[in-house]
Amino acid sequence: MSTAFTASPFVGKTFGITVSKLNKQFGKTTVLRDIDLEIRPGEIFCIMGPSGSGKTVLLKHIAGLEKATSGDVRIGEYDAADPETRNKVHLALVFQAGALFNSLSVYDNLALYPREHRECNEAGIRERVMRALSILSLEKAVNKFPSDLSGGMKKRVAIARALVMEPQLLLYDEPTSELDPVMSATLTEIIATLREQTAVTSVVVTHDRDLAFAIADRMAFVMEGRIRGVGKPGDFKNPTDPVIANFLNPVIDLKNPRFKQLEHSHE
Amino acid sequence: MSHFTAIIGHIGGVVLLFGRTLRFLGTLPRQRARFVEQCYLIGYTSLPIVTILSFFIGSVLALQSGYSMENFGAKQFIGTLVGLTMARELGPVMVAILIAGRVGSAITAELASMKVYQEIDALTTMNIPPERMLVLPRIAAIIFMMPVLAIIANLCGWYGGALICEYTSSISVDSEAYFTALKAYMKSQDIVDGLIKAEVFGVVIITVCCYIGLNTRGGPREIGGSVTKAVVTSLILILVLDYFVTKALLFS
Numbered sequence: 001m002s003t004a005f006t007a008s009p010f011v012g013k014t015f016g017i018t019v020s021k022l023n024k025q026f027g028k029t030t031v032l033r034d035i036d037l038e039i040r041p042g043e044i045f046c047i048m049g050p051s052g053s054g055k056t057v058l059l060k061h062i063a064g065l066e067k068a069t070s071g072d073v074r075i076g077e078y079d080a081a082d083p084e085t086r087n088k089v090h091l092a093l094v095f096q097a098g099a100l101f102n103s104l105s106v107y108d109n110l111a112l113y114p115r116e117h118r119e120c121n122e123a124g125i126r127e128r129v130m131r132a133l134s135i136l137s138l139e140k141a142v143n144k145f146p147s148d149l150s151g152g153m154k155k156r157v158a159i160a161r162a163l164v165m166e167p168q169l170l171l172y173d174e175p176t177s178e179l180d181p182v183m184s185a186t187l188t189e190i191i192a193t194l195r196e197q198t199a200v201t202s203v204v205v206t207h208d209r210d211l212a213f214a215i216a217d218r219m220a221f222v223m224e225g226r227i228r229g230v231g232k233p234g235d236f237k238n239p240t241d242p243v244i245a246n247f248l249n250p251v252i253d254l255k256n257p258r259f260k261q262l263e264h265s266h267e
Numbered sequence: 268m269s270h271f272t273a274i275i276g277h278i279g280g281v282v283l284l285f286g287r288t289l290r291f292l293g294t295l296p297r298q299r300a301r302f303v304e305q306c307y308l309i310g311y312t313s314l315p316i317v318t319i320l321s322f323f324i325g326s327v328l329a330l331q332s333g334y335s336m337e338n339f340g341a342k343q344f345i346g347t348l349v350g351l352t353m354a355r356e357l358g359p360v361m362v363a364i365l366i367a368g369r370v371g372s373a374i375t376a377e378l379a380s381m382k383v384y385q386e387i388d389a390l391t392t393m394n395i396p397p398e399r400m401l402v403l404p405r406i407a408a409i410i411f412m413m414p415v416l417a418i419i420a421n422l423c424g425w426y427g428g429a430l431i432c433e434y435t436s437s438i439s440v441d442s443e444a445y446f447t448a449l450k451a452y453m454k455s456q457d458i459v460d461g462l463i464k465a466e467v468f469g470v471v472i473i474t475v476c477c478y479i480g481l482n483t484r485g486g487p488r489e490i491g492g493s494v495t496k497a498v499v500t501s502l503i504l505i506l507v508l509d510y511f512v513t514k515a516l517l518f519s
Contacts, residue, residue: 065388086394093392099385116395165393 014041014199015076015089015169017062022071024057024225031057033225035071039218044195044202046212049222050247055205056096058222059171062203063093075169089169092162096173098154100146106133106157107142110164132160135190151178159187163194170194172204176211188214209248221247281478284398285470288406291399301404302411309370309405310412316369317362317416318423324357325349325424329431333438342440346448349428354453354461358420360509362413363468367501371476374405375497378480379490387481402477406470413469414462421461425449460516467512472501 017039024032031054039045047055060066061073064080073080075089100109110129133139136156155178176184192215213233221228221244239245332348381387390397432440479497483489
């Protein structure tokens with residue numbers, strides 16, 4: 001697999017992320033509580049946790065898409081919530097559902113960023129787009145529209161769109177959901193290779209234990225809006241925290257008495 | 268009180284959106300394709316309905332005025348009445364109502380759908396301001412197309428009235444007399460005033476519809492709610508602004 005990325009003017013500068021005393025409330029519901037995190041420049045940092053624990057909300061704060069109720073998020077020395085930060089930091093977010101532009105073809109989805117920012121001429125844009133598509137084996141989808149694609153293909157196009165942006169900070173929201181095992185493995189390689197070649201800081205929100213342990217330099221566990229643990233993958237091979245242990249190695253009990261009612265309802 | 272502050276907040280939001288959009292005015296030349304596309308969607312595709320409705324509005328106006336003015340022996344002024352009413356009032360207001368229902372609803376639905384399915388968030392993270400890519404071409408297109416639609420509405424209304432006057436036996440004012448009366452008491456300022464009103468309505472409708480679309484929160488159900496809100500708000504604003512703009516134009 002060829003994963004050569006050209007250097008954009010932004011590549012080479014890396015940014016760390018500092019989350020300080022971050023709290024977020026939606027109405028009366030508290031989603032994030034006193035989150036403190038330090039993500040180092042150039043590292044792959046995985047955020048794991050059960051559904052509804054606040055991982056995506058945390059990622060949106062880093063992307064500047066949500067405003068904190070209190071506390072702050074800084075990318076390098078810049079405030080993540082300040083729109084001006086996007087002029088200083090090249091940031092790409094791979095959304096869980098892709099968030100492709102439905103009125104544009106796959107090619108135009110990928111070409112939108114360099115066109116809008118006038119980064120190169122049309123031939124250069126085409127080269128960048130086709131290279132990103134070939135990395136994700138999407139050459140045949142180039143003229144299709146998002147409505148013609150499966151969920152997994154949409155996800156791959158979204159990742160290709162992020163690659164075209166040649167970011168310094170790459171955020172992934174559940175990148176391997178809806179992907180088959182082969183494509184998940186390819187994506188794992190892509191995330192790791194991208195970091196090696198461009199020193200991009202990557203934050204990966206995922207449920208995928210295999211992905212996280214394969215690529216993470218460090219990882220954090222978010223449970224009920226709080227950081228439950230931060231460390232290297234090796235620290236969590238045999239976790240002492242029973243909640244993290246249960247999340248990473250759930251016990252499947254086919255005789256669980258909680259489900260007795262289901263048997264009765266089917267009788 | 269909370270409703271009142273919410274309304275003030277929304278008015279502020281619409282004004283801010285318009286202001287932020289104007290900041291990107293310099294990017295319009297390189298957004299030619301989007302501008303032309305919006306001119307097509309807002310102007311060209313609205314032409315058939317504008318033509319048909321304004322023709323019949325002019326016709327009904329001639330019929331009603333013919334019926335009532337006959338009592339005063341003033342049938343020869345039907346042309347003046349239809350001409351002035353279409354140019355100063357019904358032309359711009361009717362086109363604005365059609366644009367709110369036909370174009371404003373579509374814009375809100377599109378932007379609300381983009382918001383709900385995170386396309387707006389994707390644009391934001393790509394450092395492409397939605398005001399520049401989505402709002403500016405639409406506002407520029409309405410500024411360009413609204414006077415065109417209003418002039419076409421005026422012409423269709425005038426000719427609809429002329430046709431009714433000519434071929435309705437109870438009125439029987441020939442076209443020549445009708446247009447002589449229309450021209451005799453109408454100044455170019457009357458037409459210009461109508462076009463100014465059309466421009467104001469157009470810009471307000473599109474900005475409000477974009478604002479409501481971009482501020483949609485929730486799921487697919489909220490898209491329908493936003494469309495209803497956008498159309499109702501636009502219709503109310505058209506009629507409220509009609510009073511104030513008319514007063515300002517008449518007494519300025």
